[in-house]
Amino acid sequence: MGSISVTEAVAISGLTPQHLRRLVKTAKVQGRQTGENGVWLVDEESLRNYLRQQRRPGPKPKGTVDSQVPNGT
Secondary structure, eight states, X not given: OOEXXXXXXXXXXXXXXXXXXXXXXXXXXXXXXXXXXXXXXXXHHHHHHHHHSOOOOXXXXXXXXXXXXXXXX
């Protein structure tokens, strides 16, 4: 396996191009933006590994109850 385009990664994963680029930027999936014309490439094996992980859709919590500041009551 090697590098694939974001278009190919969308077809494999069902994720949006924007989400795939975010996964690369946050290093959750390996990939890069080429210098020639700004095309994004995604490592196919890294993407498949990410897709095998248990993921939950929707917004993620910003913190836990333990990390919140007490309200003084």
